[in-house]
Amino acid sequence: MDDGQGRPLRLGPLPVAAFCGGVLWQLQAGALLPLAVAIAVLGLAVGGAVFLRPRLAWAVALLALASGAALAALHGHRALAQRLPATLAGEGLLVELRFEGLPEAGEHGLRGLARIERVLAGPPGAAEALDGRRVSLRWHGHGQGVRPGERWRLSLVAEVPEGARNPGGFDAARQALALRAVASASISSAQMPLRLAPASGMDALRDRIASAIATALGEARGRFVAALAVGDTRGLSAADWERLRQFGLTHLIAISGFHVGLVAGLGAWAVRGLWWIAPGLAQRWRRPQAAALACLLAGLGYAALAGFSLPTLRTVAMVGVVALVSSLRSHVGPMQALALAVASIAALDPFALLLPGFWLSCGGVAWLAWSLPGITSAVDLRAFLRAQWVASFGLLPITAAFFLQVPLAGPLANLVAIPWISLVVVPLALLGTLALAFAPGLAGLLWGMAAAAMDALWWGLGRWPPALGGGLYWVAEPSPWAVALALLGVAVVLPPLGWRWRGMGAVLLLPLLFPSVSRPLQGRVEAWVLALPRGEAVLLRTARHEVLVDTGPAGGEAVAALRALGVREIALRIETAGNAGRLGGVARVEAAFPVRERWHAPGQAPAGALPCERGRSLVLDGVHIEALAPLPVARHGVASPCVLRVRDGEGRELWHASEASVWTARRLPGADVRQVGADASRSMERVPARAVIGGPGAVLAWQQAMEASHAVATRRPGPARLRHWPADAWHPGREGAVYLAAAGSVEGESGWRLRSWRALQGHWWNGQGG
Template identity: 30%
Template sequence: MDRLRGLVLMPFAALAGARGYLFVWVPVMMGIGIGVWFGLPQEPGLISYGVAVGLIAVGWGVHRWGPDATQPIVVAMICVISGGIVAGVRAHLVDAPVLGFRYYGAVEGRVVLIDRSQSDHIRLTLDQVVLERTSPRRTPLRARISLHGAQEFLALEPGQTIIATAHLSGPDGPVEPGAFDFRRMAFFDQLGAVGYTRVPVLLLAPPAPGAQWINRVRAQLRTGVERAVLGDPGAFAAALVTGDRAGISRAAQDDLRGANLSHLLAISGLHMALLTGFVFATLRYGLALVPPLALRVSSKKVAAGVALVAGAIYLALSGGNVATERAFVMVAVMLGAVLFDRRALSMRSVALAACVLLTLQPETLMEPGFQMSFAATVALIAGYAAMRDRGTLARGKVPFWLMPLVTVVFTSLLAGLATAPIAAAHFNRVAGYGLVANVLAVPVMGFAVMPAAVLAGVLAPFGLEGPALLVMGKGTAWILAVAQMVAGWDGAVRAVPTPSGVVLPVMVLGALWVVLWRGPARFAGMVPMIVAFGLWGQVTRPPLLISADGALIGLAGPEGRVLSTPKGAGFTARQWLENDGEMGDQEGAAARAGFRGDAKMRQFDFGGWRMVQIKGKAADGLVSEACKSADLVISAVRITDNRPTGCQLFDTSKLRETGTLALWPQPDGSLRVEPTKVQNRLWTRTARAAQFTLTLP
């Protein structure tokens, strides 16, 4: 009996012994609560939140008056519930109108952001949106349009009020069950409509005095840098200063991605750390060279304060996107630790930064940028702490002249190992030579490009920024050359299939246990990591996918997925192939054997079922004929008349209720149908669809 009691009390004793180190688990528990909230099938109501607040009150009472042994578990419960409440509050605060229909007509709005789409078109994000024949109550707060066709009639800049004739619709949901939900991300950005225009954009009014001034300053900085440094190196340099990547060619972005250097393009933790670190080091050692000042002021604290201001200015100039905000919070916490005589680089400071971010923007937990930046930071702190404890990098063990190279290699290796699984899960790509590329490029970024950017900013008011921009341009040209070289090597990029939804959370929690827990029990975290990789290796992709508009069908074949059409629905086709772990294009996938017939009536067999896809204006009249030779008919238009009785039918009205469908054959000859619209949340604004089964007519 005593032995059984000891086993029961062992976890409580272990938690009590680790009480001084448990703060680092607070953001982990909050993240679990946020993740559970995002995974709920239904939007929680007031009663649910009231129960959650009541549980927190009970937990606080147990923590205040209950036994000491239960306090860590109670605090963990409070953190989990608080994470869910924070996510709910944030969602209701940003709730804004979403366009619920397809719109074609005049679109008026003020330009707040100019960037480039995946198809390499200039893209405008507008606020103060006005749509004709649409009431303000139904008009989105923000809309984004891609500019197709000739658009050289207007020099675009932030703050302009423009008008265009555009096609708009609400943001699309996932391209298949369990895939990335762009609609959710757009909801938290208050982006309620996306679309395109094929006619020239016209200027209604120039920027008002003082309106969008920071974005206009960013545009002027970008233009100035690109004039001083030509081509992609100049566009790269401008992106590092302003966060505006519109000028970088698609080929250069593909090279950076293939060499695992695309993180250098996005203003994130690395850039903020390099900039504030350079300012901090320059001021601290500069003040130390002036004895009267060094004896009277704390050079470390002065340098930290100025570096914090420099980081805030960089945050404003870079556009203040989520990645940069996250980086600034982390740097601010670390510099604040210096100001208050605490260790700047510690797990506690990283945990505090994560708590701040998860409280202010809980939706970032679901984004790869948040996951990768914190994974890299935690891995670096833990790795260097382990090396310090073992004396591996102690003075004398590594030659002084070799230390910079060892540090770069070790840093790139740790960050690469920590972020590679997350990047592969989100982007379906593994860069085989990313370590080589980072070793060649990151030192140039740290020792040349970012210091030159700081000097250019200091010297620009005096018109003396030319030499600094020259150095910056040479550095970015080197980075692009490295990216092009490495991306061109055989096997530089390997495709991997998308894992199931449980793989990444299980893997991350196991890795966090290994890194954050203390003592031999930490190695128990290897078990869930191994399980996660095993599940990833056994992932099964849907054998049949039907797009949400019925225009594209993807059938698994011996050579890979076979697509029903070589053109159209390009984004969906590309995502399906990438999620399969393929690197081919839509045209090649459509050339594989699997479909018969012409474009208006595509026939194929699946799981013992005869199926037909019909498209075009005549589809309504073809449905009866198609039903005679098929068990299931998929129509890319709405069937209003002549609905058949001898077969199953999926037309656009049915697919609008379900979203993209994944079909799985069953041993009894039926088909298990998994819809995409499985949530009824604020960002879906539709009733959830349930999984169902089809049987042969």
């Protein structure tokens, strides 16, 4: 029998979910399990599964949970042991390396991944720590001539990867774990760069195909064809990504698991056609086994062209499971194949669970298998429409959790884009890639047809009717419990459960879509001093309102942090000085949030704003905000920065000095500035609990002059000042943004407490290296 099947392979989703739950718990924990404990737990779990053979579902789930946590801990210890030692951070090295992946060269330089083959010169221990290891690389202002797969001799400075510095910010340490990079490095000019060998390998082949597409179509027109053919997204602009996010289509542009499955299916159809043409082949090789192997090889080849991204690896793993069980004359259902693939990825590379690609890829397949298990026809229009709804709604919690956004037009846009891209654009792009080897002219024609099809879709998205919705709904950074409840809610809302349960499932989504934002009590205030590059911004939060002091540089990092903190509206926006580091982000902030009132910096006069000068004040929720400097008329023709005093209902004071000097402080009403020789006369006076925020050049002097309990710099001090920076003064350096809030009462006086964003996160990968 050609297509007979043996015993079905059974693997329920419960043990896989428990195993992944154990991995997730350890990944999100504040500390890893001790190495000896992790080894013991893993040994006990495996021994219990082998020798006891538990038949109870809860016992199997418990063993899977324990083994997942222990295995993730072992991977974590290994990753920390391989991380760049702190003693090598900042040291100059001379290395030979090979560029991996597709390095991206832009106007600011090159960034990408590289594997260090040999350390030629450096401090003791550098070769043992970095030889054969991968690093994330930046080459500021250079690197446009670097091709993937090339070998270079370069001098570089390596650093320990940093974690997220702000709420909602990019976590480089987490990304380094997922990419197996042990350090982040920047190219220095200590030695002349030298190219040692030309490009070679699969990455070089991908680059040559992308270059051929750009030559045939032009870089602008061929950018989507290159992305879908070989996973090269270097040609996509920020505006392209913005529109893709607006319509929830980012998962389609990078090569997705569905595209790999499509190619694998074409391999199976090719075998079926060959066996139909030559029936005698069935006597030598059973058709199901041959088709499974063809599926695996075709999917593996396409995944290699995509750079073995995570969604492609998941699909290849699923195809490999099907091929394996087919060779054993067994069969496996889609949910069992997904469970085996997920368990394999989580066991071999648990850090993949830190990336959104894992959840978007596996989650989409899981929801389809859960909700539409009985679909047998690929041309059932009703089933197709249901599948689009299931995929869009099922991935909503994952999109909101990782990207803090929900594309409002996503379900409708995907209804058109998924079949158009997957069944028209991708096949044409792949046929053109196959034709490149023997008919370059035909390849250019097929790529041109793919580009025309993509241009038509892009044109339609640009003219999307406003009545059908659009834009993005932003959510605050959710808690793990809110995400778990939302996933449970999706499982309840989607079939196969009845309609009577779907209202309860919708309620479970509310904590994710409308999260409760932590706020101070009435009459209290808290502050977030954001960690921004080359700029400053401070968020003041009362019981019901937000005040933004300065907006940081023009990069937009402040907007991302404010959205992650749940800011919807800014009651008052204050500019303390007129420099680019404090005003560069005004346009982005104004576009992202409605602002009710503005106090402008000295020397500036935007329309509708009030001057930030002495006498200006506002009371919000029992918190008094007032400007104490400068005077309405500037002295000597030079306006000093705006100085703010924030006083809560319990007498605590928070001063924002900006860049003002102590000379300004001595002339402010109510400052109680200490004068030289007057310490004895003021020793018995009660000084209110104070904290001072300001630039690194002013905050320490203000703290000493005002006898403030805490000082927080609004940006990281420069190298010269950092060497003499006191340990009890805070700044948004390696520990990220600084959170300042009212402390508990001590001997009748209440003060301030400070925490860093890294401490609030509590992730184990934020250590300083091995």
